[in-house]
Amino acid sequence: MTQKNGRTGSAGAAAGPDGPGAAAPEPAPAAAASARQVPAPFAGCGPAPAPGEEAGTAVVRRGRPRSEAAEQAILEAAIGLLENGVPLADVSIExxxxxxxxxxxxxYRRWPGKEELFVDLLRSVEPPDPVLPGTSVRDDLIALLESLRQRGLAKRTSALLHNVFSQMQLYPKLWAAYHHTVIEPRRRTxxxxxxxxxxxxxLRADLDxxxxxxxxVGPLLLRTVIRPGAxxxxxxxGQIVDAVLAGLRPPE
Structure with missing residues (x-):
């Protein structure tokens, strides 16, 4: 995972070793899909719309379609470099x-820069976002907190996630991209x-x-960030939701 923060611009880099190369024919990926199946990158973090193209507008594109095999090979390559101990700062596009x-x-045809590539990579190896049942606030919040618990466990058991997150916050640009693309949508949920x-x-309607x-969410964040051994x-x-609900239900 290339360190995309501080040193590399988020939208396509300028000329240089990490800048977009000439539009040469696209070679077939050498590293075929490995045993680990990395999901395709999530929507919203791919290349920016082309000039004159509005977001959400269907546009007929010329040329061959994007190759899912190539995208998976790229994500697998970044994961492999990190798992082999290459520091985040040294994982370059090259x-x-x-x-x-x-x-x-x-x-660069798939990601404007390294920040977007890394955010996609993190999403591909994290547990999926929860689907809330919508049956009650209790059910929704338990589902939401269970997803946070699973993420906390994943970061404890995955050397890759632990290593990346411990380094990522040192790079404000990458951390900001992850926060905007991943953390904020979860918070809004x-x-x-x-x-x-x-x-x-x-719930009482007189509270912020x-x-x-x-x-x-505070108790789970406390146990996963401040007290990682808890x-x-x-x-x-369920224990957290029931304890907090007891003080937030409207009076009978």
């Missing part, structure tokens, strides 16, 4: 391209669940939504 057996232009609970009368959200037992999300 190294990723060489390891994946593709040209640098192939990477929790806020929406709380608002629905207030509208349905399941942000504060209520912090009351629910237990994350399976029943923890």
């Amino acid at each position: 190294k990723i391209a060489r390891t994946a057996g593709v040209g640098k232009a192939t990477i 929790g806020l929406d669940a709380i608002r629905r609970g207030m509208e349905r009368g399941e 939504v942000e504060l209520v959200n912090d009351l629910f 237990t994350l037992e399976p029943g923890l999300p």
Whole structure:
């Protein structure tokens, strides 16, 4: 995972060793899909719209379609470099391209820069975002906190995730990209669940939504960030939600 923060611009780099290469024919990826199946990058973090192209507008593109095999080979190459101990700062687009057996232009056609590539990579190896049942605020919040618990466990058991997250916060640009693309949408999911609970009368409506959200997610963040050795037992999300709900339900 190339360190994309501080040293490399997020939108395509200028000329230089990591800048987009000439538009040469795209070689087939040398590293075929490995045993680890990396999901395709999530929407919203790919290349920016072409000039004159509006977001959300269907555009007929010429040329061959994007190769999922190439994208997987690129992500696998970045993961392999990191798993082999290459520091985040040293994982360059050039190294990723060489390891994946593709040209640098192939990477830049899919990601504007290293920040976007790394955010996609992290999403590909993290647990998926939760689908909230919508049956009650309690059910929604337990599902949300269970996803946080699973992420906490993943970071403890995955040397890759632990290594990347320990380095990532040293690079403000990469951390900001991850926060904007991954953390903020998850936070909004929790806020929406709380608002629905207030509208349905399941929660007091006289409290600040942000504060209520912090009351629910705070204990898990404490155990995964500040106290990384604390237990994350399976029943923890339900215990947290029930304890906080006891003080937030409207009076009878």
